[in-house]
Amino acid sequence: MVTKQNKKDNLSYTKTAYIYLIPAFTLLAIFVLYPIINTIITSFKLDYKFLTGAFTEFNIRYYHEMLKDPVFRRACVNTSFIAFVCVPASMISALVVALALNSIKRFKQLLITLYYLPQVTNVIAAGFVFLLIFNKNFGLLNTVLGWFGIEPVAWISGSGIAGSAELYNQSYRRCLFVLFVYSMWQGLSLKVILFLAGLQNINPQYYQVAQLDGTSKLNVFRKITWPLLSPTTIYIYVTSSITAFKAYSMVVAMFSEKFGPPGDNSKMMITMVGYILEQLGDYLKPGAVSRASVAAVVLMLIVMILTALQLGITKRGVHYK
Amino acid sequence: MKHKLIFRKSLLYFFLIVVVILVIIPFYWMIATSFKSEAESLRMPPTLYPHKIIAGNYKEALLLAPFLRYFFNTCTVALFVVGISTTVSVLSAFAFARLEFPGKQMLFFMVLTTMMVPQEMLIITNFSTIARLGWLNTYRALILPFCINAFHIYLLRQNIMQISDELYIAARIDGLSNFRYLLKVVLPQIKSTVVTAMLLSMIWIWNTFAWPNLVTTQDNMRLVSNGLKNAFTINSSIRYDLQMAAATMVTLPLILAFVCTRKYILSGIVRGGVKG
Amino acid sequence: MQVRLENMTKKFEGKAGTVVAVDHLNVTIESGKLIGFLGPSGCGKTTSLYMIAGIHSLTNGHIYFDDVDVTGLAPEKRGVGMVFQNYALYPHLSVGDNIAFPLVNSKAIRQRFMKELDELNQSALKKTTYQQYVDMQVKEAATLVEITEYLDRKPSELSGGQQQRVAIARALVKKPDILLLDEPLSNLDARLRLQTRDEIKRIQQRTGITTVFVTHDQEESLTICDEIVLMKNGALQQYGPPQSVFDYPENQFVAGFLGSPPINLIDGEIRDGQLFLDGKRWRKIPGNLENQKVKAGIRAENIRIAADQEEEGFPATAIAISKLGGMTTVTAQLANGSKIKLYQDLSSPIMVDEEIRLKVTKDATMLFEGSGGKILQW
Numbered sequence: 001m002v003t004k005q006n007k008k009d010n011l012s013y014t015k016t017a018y019i020y021l022i023p024a025f026t027l028l029a030i031f032v033l034y035p036i037i038n039t040i041i042t043s044f045k046l047d048y049k050f051l052t053g054a055f056t057e058f059n060i061r062y063y064h065e066m067l068k069d070p071v072f073r074r075a076c077v078n079t080s081f082i083a084f085v086c087v088p089a090s091m092i093s094a095l096v097v098a099l100a101l102n103s104i105k106r107f108k109q110l111l112i113t114l115y116y117l118p119q120v121t122n123v124i125a126a127g128f129v130f131l132l133i134f135n136k137n138f139g140l141l142n143t144v145l146g147w148f149g150i151e152p153v154a155w156i157s158g159s160g161i162a163g164s165a166e167l168y169n170q171s172y173r174r175c176l177f178v179l180f181v182y183s184m185w186q187g188l189s190l191k192v193i194l195f196l197a198g199l200q201n202i203n204p205q206y207y208q209v210a211q212l213d214g215t216s217k218l219n220v221f222r223k224i225t226w227p228l229l230s231p232t233t234i235y236i237y238v239t240s241s242i243t244a245f246k247a248y249s250m251v252v253a254m255f256s257e258k259f260g261p262p263g264d265n266s267k268m269m270i271t272m273v274g275y276i277l278e279q280l281g282d283y284l285k286p287g288a289v290s291r292a293s294v295a296a297v298v299l300m301l302i303v304m305i306l307t308a309l310q311l312g313i314t315k316r317g318v319h320y321k
Numbered sequence: 322m323k324h325k326l327i328f329r330k331s332l333l334y335f336f337l338i339v340v341v342i343l344v345i346i347p348f349y350w351m352i353a354t355s356f357k358s359e360a361e362s363l364r365m366p367p368t369l370y371p372h373k374i375i376a377g378n379y380k381e382a383l384l385l386a387p388f389l390r391y392f393f394n395t396c397t398v399a400l401f402v403v404g405i406s407t408t409v410s411v412l413s414a415f416a417f418a419r420l421e422f423p424g425k426q427m428l429f430f431m432v433l434t435t436m437m438v439p440q441e442m443l444i445i446t447n448f449s450t451i452a453r454l455g456w457l458n459t460y461r462a463l464i465l466p467f468c469i470n471a472f473h474i475y476l477l478r479q480n481i482m483q484i485s486d487e488l489y490i491a492a493r494i495d496g497l498s499n500f501r502y503l504l505k506v507v508l509p510q511i512k513s514t515v516v517t518a519m520l521l522s523m524i525w526i527w528n529t530f531a532w533p534n535l536v537t538t539q540d541n542m543r544l545v546s547n548g549l550k551n552a553f554t555i556n557s558s559i560r561y562d563l564q565m566a567a568a569t570m571v572t573l574p575l576i577l578a579f580v581c582t583r584k585y586i587l588s589g590i591v592r593g594g595v596k597g
Numbered sequence: 598m599q600v601r602l603e604n605m606t607k608k609f610e611g612k613a614g615t616v617v618a619v620d621h622l623n624v625t626i627e628s629g630k631l632i633g634f635l636g637p638s639g640c641g642k643t644t645s646l647y648m649i650a651g652i653h654s655l656t657n658g659h660i661y662f663d664d665v666d667v668t669g670l671a672p673e674k675r676g677v678g679m680v681f682q683n684y685a686l687y688p689h690l691s692v693g694d695n696i697a698f699p700l701v702n703s704k705a706i707r708q709r710f711m712k713e714l715d716e717l718n719q720s721a722l723k724k725t726t727y728q729q730y731v732d733m734q735v736k737e738a739a740t741l742v743e744i745t746e747y748l749d750r751k752p753s754e755l756s757g758g759q760q761q762r763v764a765i766a767r768a769l770v771k772k773p774d775i776l777l778l779d780e781p782l783s784n785l786d787a788r789l790r791l792q793t794r795d796e797i798k799r800i801q802q803r804t805g806i807t808t809v810f811v812t813h814d815q816e817e818s819l820t821i822c823d824e825i826v827l828m829k830n831g832a833l834q835q836y837g838p839p840q841s842v843f844d845y846p847e848n849q850f851v852a853g854f855l856g857s858p859p860i861n862l863i864d865g866e867i868r869d870g871q872l873f874l875d876g877k878r879w880r881k882i883p884g885n886l887e888n889q890k891v892k893a894g895i896r897a898e899n900i901r902i903a904a905d906q907e908e909e910g911f912p913a914t915a916i917a918i919s920k921l922g923g924m925t926t927v928t929a930q931l932a933n934g935s936k937i938k939l940y941q942d943l944s945s946p947i948m949v950d951e952e953i954r955l956k957v958t959k960d961a962t963m964l965f966e967g968s969g970g971k972i973l974q975w
Contacts, residue, residue, distance in 0.1 A: 013422075014422040016416075016499050017416040017420040017421075017425075018422065020413060020416040021428065023409045023413075024410070024432075024469060025428070027465065027469035028432070028469050030450065031443060033431075035445070036438060039445055039446050042445075100337050104333055104334065104337070112587070113579075113583055115340075115341065117576060118344065120524055120528075120575050120578075120586075122545065122546055122549070122571050122572050123528055123546065124550045125549060125569075125571050128564055129350060132350065132561055132564075132565070133347065137363075138362065138366075139367070142366070143367060190590070193587060194590070242439070246441050249546075252530070276445065277531065280444075280535070283452075289445060289449070296441065296442040296444075296445055297442070299439060300438060303439050304437055485683060485685060487681040487683050488687065493672055493673070494650060494652070494677055495673065495699040495706065496672075496704060497673075497702055497703055506687055509689040
């Protein structure tokens with residue numbers, strides 16, 4: 001009956017504990033808790049003047065305006081593209097790679113190290129490289145396409161889009177493609193490692209039993225591997241989605257702070273975080289910081305919903321042994 | 322039967338190697354272009370490998386922008402962040418794992434929930450705070466916000482909880498203070514987790530862009546990431562050879578560091594992930 | 598050093614209300630003795646140990662070390678050495694460093710030993726450094742527990758028994774006034790348990806240190822302890838030398854807890870001065886006792902089968918005979934179906950289904966009343 005807590009009741013040191021926690025909670029209070037509350041409140045302040053802190057009234061007007069803002073909508077579309085197209089695509093690919101990796105013994109460590117490289121690569125540097133690879137004239141991709149007799153494509157270009165909707169959409173699609181490839185390249189690396197770890201965590205006895213029963217490879221995957229992998233899968237999906245919603249640096253690296261190919265004035269490739277930071281860039285303008293706060297609040301809500309979803313699913317629908 | 326097995330294995334290896342090549346291509350292209358002459362880098366179509374190796378690009382790139390200064394800034398910031406955040410995280414994790422005090426559950430829950438909040442939301446107010454304090458373009462602004470890391474506290478706490486109660490009691494009976502116990506008994510046993518946390522922090526500092534970009538406007542205070550970005554604003558006449566040289570200089574140190582310490586980094590990523 | 602526990606009480610606040618873990622324990626532990634705190638899980642023995650160590654505070658009562666009230670004193674000031682069930686060795690240190698740990702890392706202990714060293718150095722020609730002094734102490738402790746060959750190894754390289762000895766060395770190296778052991782043998786396999794048990798006894802006698810030993814294994818305490826403290830539900834059941842507690846238990850619980858096989862308990866009744874066992878009249882009872890329902894306790898080793906020539910004896914039928922090692926146990930059934938165990942007399946063995954008559958040794962029959970207290974033993 002000597003519970004963990006009871007075991008040392010004469011040795012509890014409340015004062016020490018609080019002293020140890022002061023640094024963490026001071027930083028937490030200033031850089032996390034205060035910002036959360038402040039941002040939420042600021043999102044309601046109309047005509048907020050950054051320098052003086054003055055504002056006219058509390059209103060949800062900025063929320064209305066933002067939802068109607070085509071740039072914000074564009075940001076939502078782009079961010080959703082990354083979260084709901086790029087992420088699943090890279091997850092599927094990562095799973096395939098992890099499955100293959102799990103079946104081999106030699107060079108595994110080497111391959112793992114190489115696969116993980118994109119994760120430790122500077123986002124800006126990587127963005128520059130991809131920009132070059134997709135360059136119309138000097139790009140690697142167009143060169144390779146040229147071997148197959150395909151004409152060079154202007155991947156990241158905004159020429160002529162001002163006048164023609166068709167050209168605009170074409171340019172947009174191509175930029176999305178570039179983003180997609182970059183996302184895959186970057187996203188694969190982390191997911192492969194996590195999937196591999198998840199696969200390695202599955203008790204080999206399950207496979208041995210299946211082998212004795214003569215189960216087909218497909219069924220082994222469907223009935224054993226996939227269900228037992230589900231906690232890992234869910235974790236990867238949620239964390240990757242959350243990271244996707246925070247996408248910013250890669251877009252800036254490839255499409256500059258104007259969020260679009262050269263010649264584009266519509267901020268074609270802007271993301272939600274890009275929208276926030278762009279509003280913030282004008283921080284001296286009345287109401288700019290409030291608008292940024294509105295976008296931040298919306299972003300936070302989405303992330304919180306996703307996280308709650310993960311906790312909910314993990315607690316209920318996971319196929320454990 | 323055996324032939325089928327060999328065929329399958331070779332197929333697997335082939336597939337994996339193809340993927341690896343696709344992953345490596347950008348790195349190759351970056352390094353290859355960095356050694357091309359300006360003329361060669363602008364050739365249409367581009368050459369697949371530098372026909373003449375020009376090492377001078379690196380020197381020239383260093384002149385374009387104060388990259389050495391960027392490196393210095395980044396290393397300085399990384400040093401302080403690693404030092405401060407590790408100390409903060411270890412102390413907090415120890416308090417949560419080992420000590421009993423009122424409000425423990427609630428406070429830890431608070432720490433956990435902050436893991437959910439995206440940095441990007443905090444960035445607005447933190448920027449205001451920094452600007453108001455007049456800390457723009459200072460090291461302080463670059464260091465302090467990164468010193469609180471809920472994930473590290475979570476990881477370290479898990480690790481410390483694995484040390485048996487009896488070890489703690491034995492140490493207390495021998496008259497060790499909590500701090501001595503932390504230093505002499507706990508730390509040696511959680512060494513690898515601490516190293517992992519330090520490495521993850523360093524990688525983060527090296528690669529982060531948004532915050533440094535926001536709080537540093539002077540060139541001499543920039544970090545590698547926003548420094549690199551700033552040095553090559555996209556216009557029609559970019560020296561790709563120099564750009565790639567700069568990119569290589571920025572990327573290589575971290576890759577080397579990763580290769581040397583990959584055991585810690587990979588195990589840390591996995592530990593945070595697989596257990597959920 | 599004498600340890601006196603006066604009305605020692607510990608209450609815990611739990612989800613289901615207040616739990617009394619130790620209830621007004623009054624025990625005096627004489628200096629230099631090896632005492633066993635014995636009882637089933639949850640009886641309060643470990644809590645008592647932790648209170649003596651100073652890890653748990655007392656809800657009520659006092660603890661005296663040589664008549665000094667230490668009730669509120671912090672653990673490190675009590676001069677206590679403790680050995681745990683799981684050894685609690687520092688995995689990152691070598692065995693030698695583990696033993697040296699208190700001397701090196703504890704301010705209070707270090708001060709004490711530095712003073713000792715200074716006094717020693719005053720009269721010595723060659724001065725010893727503190728490190729050398731520590732090494733001497735470590736060597737001494739390691740020799741005592743016979744672990745000197747392993748000083749450079751890490752704990753993970755040692756067997757359970759060896760690790761336990763290192764733990765004992767670490768507890769003793771600081772020359773404590775009292776040694777506390779919390780179920781030190783529970784994690785060892787059977788053979789190692791016997792071996793280490795004797796080691797503990799040997800070490801205790803060599804050092805003469807007052808030792809308190811918590812265990813749930815009655816055989817352990819019966820063999821090595823000078824005295825045992827038997828507890829149940831936080832309360833003291835009986836206290837005394839093992840043999841006398843065994844032979845003269847004060848209540849049914851004590852009688853049933855000690856002894857293997859457990860004591861035979863038979864339903865009985867006192868009617869008009871006669872004892873009826875299992876419905877059948879057996880013998881006359883001394884003294885003037887009221888009519889009441891009782892339980893008769895008789896140990897297997899105190900029952901023998903009456904030879905054919907003998908007259909009296911309680912009738913029973915042998916229903917099972919089992920052999921274990923050198924002992925043969927007979928299970929006999931009484932009139933109303935109660936089963937008891939006794940030992941076979943190998944010189945005139947009986948068979949299954951044989952009708953036998955049982956005789957009991959003098960002073961071996963105990964009568965317990967309804968609540969468990971003993972009324973009579975004869």
